Amino acid sequence: MQLTTWLRLVAGRPFRGAGHRxxxxxxxxxxxxxxxxxxxxxxxxxxxxxxTPAAVAVTxxxxxxxxxxxxxxxxxxxxxxxxxxxxxxxxxxxxxxxVVRRLTGRALWRHLCYHAVLGPLFAVLDLVVLAVWAxxxxxxxxxxxxxxxxxxxxxxxxGYTTQAAYITVGGLALLVLxxxxxxxxVRLEARAAEVLLGPSRTEKLARRVADLAESRAGVxxxxxxxxxxxERDLHDGAQQRLVALAVNLGLAKxxxxxxxxxxxxxxxxxxxxxxxxxxxxxxxxxGLHPAVLEDRGLDAALSGVAARLPIPVxxxxxxxxxxxPTVEAVAYFVVSEALTNVVxxxxxxxxxxxxxxxxxxxxxxxxxxGAGGADLAAGGGTGxxxxxxxxxxxxxxxxxxxPAGGPTVVTVELPCAP
Amino acid sequence: MRAVIAEDSLLLRIGVVKVLEAAGFEMCAQVADAEGLLxxxxxxxxxxxxxxxxxxxxxxxxxxxxxxxxxxQYPRTAVLLLSQYVEERYAADLLATNTSGVGYLLKQRVxxxxxFAEAVRRVAAGGTALDPQVVAQLLVRRHSDxxxxxxxxxxxxxxxxxxxxxxxxxxxxLVVSESAVAKHINSIFTKLDLPRADADHRRVLxxxxxxxxxxx
Numbered sequence: 001m002q003l004t005t006w007l008r009l010v011a012g013r014p015f016r017g018a019g020h021r022x023x024x025x026x027x028x029x030x031x032x033x034x035x036x037x038x039x040x041x042x043x044x045x046x047x048x049x050x051x052t053p054a055a056v057a058v059t060x061x062x063x064x065x066x067x068x069x070x071x072x073x074x075x076x077x078x079x080x081x082x083x084x085x086x087x088x089x090x091x092x093x094x095x096x097x098x099v100v101r102r103l104t105g106r107a108l109w110r111h112l113c114y115h116a117v118l119g120p121l122f123a124v125l126d127l128v129v130l131a132v133w134a135x136x137x138x139x140x141x142x143x144x145x146x147x148x149x150x151x152x153x154x155x156x157x158x159g160y161t162t163q164a165a166y167i168t169v170g171g172l173a174l175l176v177l178x179x180x181x182x183x184x185x186v187r188l189e190a191r192a193a194e195v196l197l198g199p200s201r202t203e204k205l206a207r208r209v210a211d212l213a214e215s216r217a218g219v220x221x222x223x224x225x226x227x228x229x230x231e232r233d234l235h236d237g238a239q240q241r242l243v244a245l246a247v248n249l250g251l252a253k254x255x256x257x258x259x260x261x262x263x264x265x266x267x268x269x270x271x272x273x274x275x276x277x278x279x280x281x282x283x284x285x286x287g288l289h290p291a292v293l294e295d296r297g298l299d300a301a302l303s304g305v306a307a308r309l310p311i312p313v314x315x316x317x318x319x320x321x322x323x324x325p326t327v328e329a330v331a332y333f334v335v336s337e338a339l340t341n342v343v344x345x346x347x348x349x350x351x352x353x354x355x356x357x358x359x360x361x362x363x364x365x366x367x368x369x370g371a372g373g374a375d376l377a378a379g380g381g382t383g384x385x386x387x388x389x390x391x392x393x394x395x396x397x398x399x400x401x402x403p404a405g406g407p408t409v410v411t412v413e414l415p416c417a418p
Numbered sequence: 419m420r421a422v423i424a425e426d427s428l429l430l431r432i433g434v435v436k437v438l439e440a441a442g443f444e445m446c447a448q449v450a451d452a453e454g455l456l457x458x459x460x461x462x463x464x465x466x467x468x469x470x471x472x473x474x475x476x477x478x479x480x481x482x483x484x485x486x487x488x489x490x491q492y493p494r495t496a497v498l499l500l501s502q503y504v505e506e507r508y509a510a511d512l513l514a515t516n517t518s519g520v521g522y523l524l525k526q527r528v529x530x531x532x533x534f535a536e537a538v539r540r541v542a543a544g545g546t547a548l549d550p551q552v553v554a555q556l557l558v559r560r561h562s563d564x565x566x567x568x569x570x571x572x573x574x575x576x577x578x579x580x581x582x583x584x585x586x587x588x589x590x591x592l593v594v595s596e597s598a599v600a601k602h603i604n605s606i607f608t609k610l611d612l613p614r615a616d617a618d619h620r621r622v623l624x625x626x627x628x629x630x631x632x633x634x
Contacts, residue, residue, distance in 0.1 A: 236427075240427040240429055240430055241429060243429075243433070243526055244427075244430050244432070244433045246526070246529030247430070247434070247436070247437060247528050247529050247531065248433060248436075250437070250528075250529045250530060250531035250532075251433075251437060254440065254532055255440055271529070274529065275529050275530075278529070279526070282526070290503065291472075291502065295472075295478055295479075295505075296505055296507070300505055300506075303555050304504055304505075308554070
């Protein structure tokens with residue numbers, strides 16, 4: 001059995017790529033050690049200034065040099081990280097272009113902490129790992145090179161047979177240990193680089209939140225655009241066709257005077273059905289995304305909603321400029337759904353709708369004089385809970401105050417860009 | 419009577435033409451956009467133009483703008499707007515220029531063939547025809563004004579007046595006698611503080627106040 005096969009059996013996977021990783025560990029040495037001379041210089045200069053006060057002038061120099069090499073070292077470590085882990089180290093947010101910003105920013109100091117404090121420590125660990133590899137290789141191959149030694153040493157100092165065997169076994173043990181140590185060090189260095197050279201946790205979260213907000217806004221906008229597209233398709237297609245059909249049926253009714261009673265009945269029925277279909281389709285389209293909302297904005301669309309309700313509703317919309325289509329759509333659905341609830345459950349005699357803009361907030365209030373006792377949990381995805389969800393999808397706030405005995409006030413705040 | 423129609427949906431255009439021809443109108447022109455409409459009105463000087471609100475190229479309010487031009491330049495041509503949905507500001511725009519010879523109906527009303535033909539005839543003869551939904555929507559905007567003093571019945575009468583009905587038409591709709599309607603109307607005039615001028619003018623003023631399109 002070959003030695004490497006045997007080693008693989010004992011040590012398993014760690015041997016795969018061990019050479020590559022060891023080379024990377026070795027490549028870290030110069031980068032980790034780069035700051036050490038500067039530290040020594042600083043220590044020397046400080047010691048000198050204790051003796052001769054004039055030497056104080058020199059002490060800022062090593063500090064300044066350290067700050068200057070920090071970006072270079074960081075770039076080097078990034079390249080190493082990529083080779084170690086196989087992907088790019090995420091970049092921290094840039095603190096700005098000006099020197100002052102960079103000096104006062106956090107990123108620089110975290111980098112400095114990595115290079116100046118952890119760097120020398122890692123250098124020591126790198127050396128230990130490399131030493132283990134070297135010792136392992138030398139010891140494991142004792143029987144290969146021991147012949148080259150003078151007989152004198154071989155026999156007296158190395159004990160030749162017994163001791164050489166122990167050394168070989170020890171070397172083999174180190175060979176098993178080597179890849180594990182290397183892996184542990186690689187993981188440790190990668191982790192330290194992520195923490196100190198990558199973006200901070202806060203930064204990462206902030207970036208994630210921004211990404212999520214952007215993708216969610218995209219989804220909400222896309223859903224909205226889809227609703228508008230369906231509305232247009234229905235308007236250009238089915239709605240026109242149905243009206244034409246109803247007109248033809250109406251004409252037939254009006255012009256075909258001498259029809260048998262049966263045929264007239266059927267015609268009447270068909271005419272009525274066609275008109276009901278038009279009404280139903282119009283209601284459906286209004287539920288999707290009414291054309292009037294897109295064409296004329298909230299004021300017109302909400303007046304339309306109010307006009308179709310069986311109770312008097314006062315609508316006051318005060319908007320100097322139109323909000324974004326998505327915010328308009330949410331406001332429209334909040335009001336129309338809330339008013340539907342008023343009619344269905346509140347036993348109200350009247351309702352009030354106000355839509356106003358305060359700075360970057362669109363305030364929507366729907367109030368009624370009904371019985372109150374509205375339950376946010378009732379109705380599943382369609383009732384108040386559904387409204388709250390739709391409002392939350394654009395980062396709005398939803399509140400519903402509905403004490404038993406009334407009145408019910410639904411208040412919604414939607415963010416809208418100035 | 420002579421009519422032109424501007425409607426971009428071919429199906430509906432054919433339907434309206436059939437209805438109007440059956441009702442005895444002579445169709446001088448059928449066009450699909452506002453530009454064609456103005457040219458047709460210029461050429462034929464019809465008694466009435468039936469106009470779709472949304473037309474190419476913008477599909478917003480081309481029809482309303484064309485209607486305003488027609489009312490200004492060709493006062494003898496009445497205009498009836500057809501719309502997929504109610505936008506009472508269009509009606510208000512139209513009524514602000516002139517209260518006679520204008521109408522605003524939802525497209526689906528064309529299906530009630532006889533009533534639609536009747537409305538077109540009324541508008542062509544210088545009357546008005548407003549869709550019940552337009553009227554309901556205009557009411558939503560009322561906040562507090564003399565209209566609040568009207569009884570529900572008087573409101574109904576006024577709504578029907580705004581729709582262009584005559585006293586006998588209102589009486590038939592509400593199933594009351596014509597004298598009862600006249601009584602309601604007098605009460606409306608009193609409550610709205612309308613001057614005792616000739617009856618027709620007061621009628622128009624009442625409707626205007628009702629629609630909120632004129633301060634008078």
